Amino acid sequence: MVTVDRPGRLLIGGTWRSGQDEKTFEIIEPATSEVMATAAVASPADVDAAVRAARGAFEGGAWSEAPASARAKVLYRIAELIRSEADQLATLEARNAGKPIRDARDEVLGAAQCFEYYAGAATRIFGETIPVSAPGLDFTLREPVGVVALIVPWNFPLTIASWKVAPALAAGNAAILKPASYTPLTALELGRIALEAGLPEGVLNVITGPGSTTGNALAGHPGVDKIAFTGETLTGVSILQQAAPNITRVSLELGGKSPNIIFADADLEKAAPAAVNSVFGNAGQDCCARSRAFVHRSIAEEFDQRVAAGARKLTMGDPLDARTEIGPLISMKQRERVQGYIQVGRQEGARLLAGGSAPGGHLAAGSFLEPTVFDRAENGMRIAQEEIFGPVLTIIPFADEDEVLRLVNDTPYGLSGSIWTRDIGRALRMARGVKTGVLSINSSRSVHQEAPFGGYKRSGIGRELGMHALQLYTEVKNVFVSLE
Numbered sequence: 001m002v003t004v005d006r007p008g009r010l011l012i013g014g015t016w017r018s019g020q021d022e023k024t025f026e027i028i029e030p031a032t033s034e035v036m037a038t039a040a041v042a043s044p045a046d047v048d049a050a051v052r053a054a055r056g057a058f059e060g061g062a063w064s065e066a067p068a069s070a071r072a073k074v075l076y077r078i079a080e081l082i083r084s085e086a087d088q089l090a091t092l093e094a095r096n097a098g099k100p101i102r103d104a105r106d107e108v109l110g111a112a113q114c115f116e117y118y119a120g121a122a123t124r125i126f127g128e129t130i131p132v133s134a135p136g137l138d139f140t141l142r143e144p145v146g147v148v149a150l151i152v153p154w155n156f157p158l159t160i161a162s163w164k165v166a167p168a169l170a171a172g173n174a175a176i177l178k179p180a181s182y183t184p185l186t187a188l189e190l191g192r193i194a195l196e197a198g199l200p201e202g203v204l205n206v207i208t209g210p211g212s213t214t215g216n217a218l219a220g221h222p223g224v225d226k227i228a229f230t231g232e233t234l235t236g237v238s239i240l241q242q243a244a245p246n247i248t249r250v251s252l253e254l255g256g257k258s259p260n261i262i263f264a265d266a267d268l269e270k271a272a273p274a275a276v277n278s279v280f281g282n283a284g285q286d287c288c289a290r291s292r293a294f295v296h297r298s299i300a301e302e303f304d305q306r307v308a309a310g311a312r313k314l315t316m317g318d319p320l321d322a323r324t325e326i327g328p329l330i331s332m333k334q335r336e337r338v339q340g341y342i343q344v345g346r347q348e349g350a351r352l353l354a355g356g357s358a359p360g361g362h363l364a365a366g367s368f369l370e371p372t373v374f375d376r377a378e379n380g381m382r383i384a385q386e387e388i389f390g391p392v393l394t395i396i397p398f399a400d401e402d403e404v405l406r407l408v409n410d411t412p413y414g415l416s417g418s419i420w421t422r423d424i425g426r427a428l429r430m431a432r433g434v435k436t437g438v439l440s441i442n443s444s445r446s447v448h449q450e451a452p453f454g455g456y457k458r459s460g461i462g463r464e465l466g467m468h469a470l471q472l473y474t475e476v477k478n479v480f481v482s483l484e
Ligand code: NDP
Pocket: 151, 152, 153, 154, 155, 156, 160, 178, 179, 180, 181, 182, 209, 210, 211, 212, 214, 215, 216, 219, 230, 231, 232, 233, 235, 236, 238, 239, 253, 254, 255, 256, 286, 287, 387, 389, 415, 455, 459, 460
């Protein structure tokens, strides 16, 4: 049973409790700007209680020392429960994050798939045997890190929580999940589901509260062995600083300004709609959004007009309406920020080809913003360099392969990107040259449950998903046995 009454409480040590100083904050529904729930503010004392609960659960061994197959069963059960509650969870996520219901449903099913994958992976965390020079047998053990702090953003709340919780638990760690303050609801439900699935108490704790206090106390806590963070690059810098005195291990999934490169021989029937979906999906609030399109000069006008027409056609509306393709931004504050960038784009001299305004009428109460396309832009413009995190596409023309590679890599970010061409040699030369952690050719898919995901440069440290994620949540111990 999914309810929105659970907020107001923290999950610590297997029990639901208020924050020690009884403070709460409101959760706003972005489509209506109305309060949909309240959540508890975890004080530094609550954070400390959560860390102690996780430590106790970890050292108690009921999870960390359980056979991997037993851990796998609980993770499968979590996946089953997520699937059985998919409709309610999707509705909650759609309302809380403002995302179209069909996307929310896909994300919930993706979260179930993530738990299934790591249920399977739990029994496949292998060590090595190493032919050392000394006379003996040398092998490695992969052990859980201990207490892990998982701090996640608001754009894909349940998805990104699952990307962290599932591998952390598969490896035998105890976790403290801190969701974003805009969107804590499905994380709290995940905490409930994990208990119902048989996860021992204290192995997954869920605490809510502002990043500046709750998040800070968690990231700087000496009892935390590892932090996995997804969010803004500048918050990532702060996390590294907070972790430094304790030498806490840190992995970071940060911002992006991902390129979409369209050569003259690309199949525009596919590339143009993909360009639209890859930047306006989730109202552009996607770290992998292909927010910079580089298009060959010879096809620029045709491509730009197709993309602008596609943007105008998107159905904006109530996230709970099955026809909706684009919902509101997460908040009025976020919309103002994005509108500021639209203003910057106009001042910088790019051509505004579509969108640019906030709709009125029945959508006026929500933080909606039209899908916006700028073309004839230059790579040095702020709209081409800074992560806008909203429904804004910047199109930049290019002349040849050398030029586009130089432009594409001229950014502090390196998360994702796409290359559209029918020339396999060119596609592979570009794939080698583009400095991002994730690339797709003739596609805009960045995320595959089974494959590594993460960024180069200021887009992050470490790789999530697939078997790579297990490296983030395990220590490697080398054991040498003398045979002399
Ligand atoms: P933020 O960095 O603002 O917040 C992310 C999380 O960190 C939230 O839970 C937040 O809490 C918490 N937090 C904020 N400040 C601190 C602090 N000083 N110490 C500890 N925790 C803190 O990001 P957003 O939520 O705004 O998410 C959007 C950003 O996330 C974008 O830049 C986007 O690119 C990036 N992102 C990256 C992805 C990737 O995989 N590379 C995927 C998805 C998003 P609170 O909400 O209470 O402020």
